[in-house]
Amino acid sequence: MKAIIYDEREGPVLREVPAPEPEEGGAVLAVEACGLCGTDLLKLAEKKAGAVLGHEIVGRVAKTRAPYGKFKEGERVVLGHHVPCGHCHYCRRDSPSMCAQFKATNVSPGGFSEMVRVSALHLGRTVVKISEDLDASAACQIEPLACCVRNVRRLSLSSGDAAAVVGLGSIGLLSAQLLRLDGVRVFGLDIDPARLKAAAPWIQGLSDARELEAAAKGSTAGRGLDAVVITAGPADLARQSLGWLRHGGALNVFAAPKPSSAVFDLDMVYHRELRVLASYSATPEDLRRSAELISGGQISLSPIASGRYALEEFSRAVYDARARRVMKAILVPR
Numbered sequence: 001m002k003a004i005i006y007d008e009r010e011g012p013v014l015r016e017v018p019a020p021e022p023e024e025g026g027a028v029l030a031v032e033a034c035g036l037c038g039t040d041l042l043k044l045a046e047k048k049a050g051a052v053l054g055h056e057i058v059g060r061v062a063k064t065r066a067p068y069g070k071f072k073e074g075e076r077v078v079l080g081h082h083v084p085c086g087h088c089h090y091c092r093r094d095s096p097s098m099c100a101q102f103k104a105t106n107v108s109p110g111g112f113s114e115m116v117r118v119s120a121l122h123l124g125r126t127v128v129k130i131s132e133d134l135d136a137s138a139a140c141q142i143e144p145l146a147c148c149v150r151n152v153r154r155l156s157l158s159s160g161d162a163a164a165v166v167g168l169g170s171i172g173l174l175s176a177q178l179l180r181l182d183g184v185r186v187f188g189l190d191i192d193p194a195r196l197k198a199a200a201p202w203i204q205g206l207s208d209a210r211e212l213e214a215a216a217k218g219s220t221a222g223r224g225l226d227a228v229v230i231t232a233g234p235a236d237l238a239r240q241s242l243g244w245l246r247h248g249g250a251l252n253v254f255a256a257p258k259p260s261s262a263v264f265d266l267d268m269v270y271h272r273e274l275r276v277l278a279s280y281s282a283t284p285e286d287l288r289r290s291a292e293l294i295s296g297g298q299i300s301l302s303p304i305a306s307g308r309y310a311l312e313e314f315s316r317a318v319y320d321a322r323a324r325r326v327m328k329a330i331l332v333p334r
Helices: 038-046 100-104 120-125 142-155 170-181 193-199 209-218 235-244 266-271 284-295 311-322
Strands: 002-007 011-016 027-035 056-064 076-079 115-118 127-129 162-166 185-189 204-206 225-230 245-253 275-278 305-309 328-331
Touching: 002 311, 011 311, 027 076, 038 311, 056 115, 056 142, 076 142, 076 284, 120 127, 127 284, 142 170, 142 225, 142 245, 142 284, 162 170, 162 209, 162 235, 170 185, 170 193, 170 225, 185 209, 193 204, 204 209, 209 235, 225 235, 235 245, 305 311, 311 328
Parallel strands: 162 185, 162 225, 185 204, 225 245, 245 275, 305 328
Antiparallel strands: 002 011, 027 056, 027 115, 027 328, 056 076, 076 127
16 A cells, blocks of 8 residues: 655655554554644654654544444544543543553554554544545544644633634634634734635734734723634744733643743743643544534634645645645545
8 A cells, every 4th residue: 555654764755565454453444534734744844753644534444353333344434643541640630642651652654644553442532433424624624623622621711701823724723713612702813814814704813913912902901812822933922922911811832833942921920820831632522522513514624624635745735734835735545
């Protein structure tokens, strides 16, 4: 079968590799589509040895050795690529992405391939059945939306609150829609006019940080924002955004800015009781909630899942994503 494999000397290359066989209790999926995530781009930029590329996967069960009735060959599914144990110290405290099992598990060889092996652990906790009529480009966004579901849940905002989303790429647009579903008034910040236009149905988008701060304070009787969600941009913008927050507001780090160092005014954090929190990945429950939202049409993916590429076009997909020619590049193996 064909698969994109990361080679330490050549980088990502398309190769013919043996088709995987399912382990006891596991399965093999025929991949329908897999989104190119910012994490994949980061792995490529860092030239990470042994990198597994592709995890926003929708596929069909091709072979299974799962217990009878669990999953059947031919069923369509999405999955989370890491599996938390559900009972360790981290899992019991709603930090499953810090779980040792979570970090040790993955699919093989990665979603940018014709087939992937999923373990018995995956089938037990992070594989979700989906309907036949859900478009593959939409279905492969269930995993990234699940990450946003968890992040928004951890913010604990209420109807009538106000928040800003910094960076209006795919994660920013998904986050903005989730916040709107919770009744939150959302502002957005991005320097790209095309992305501001794409976000216009859900937010008041601005390209200047000072204008955003003024608009936010003007709409909240001078209080400021309940939360700022950082999905992109320089690290220094995170420091600057503390001034946009109300007393007790939350700075939400939902990306890995480059460079990653930022100097905060800790006196401001202390005296204004500001919160700084991050969210890295989704729980199995968030994955199921995400599938419900996308299947039910509550989240619009039309401005996001727009670029489709064959495996042979992987380099072009990476280039287009980095150059912002597409909001989300989706690899379609077959």
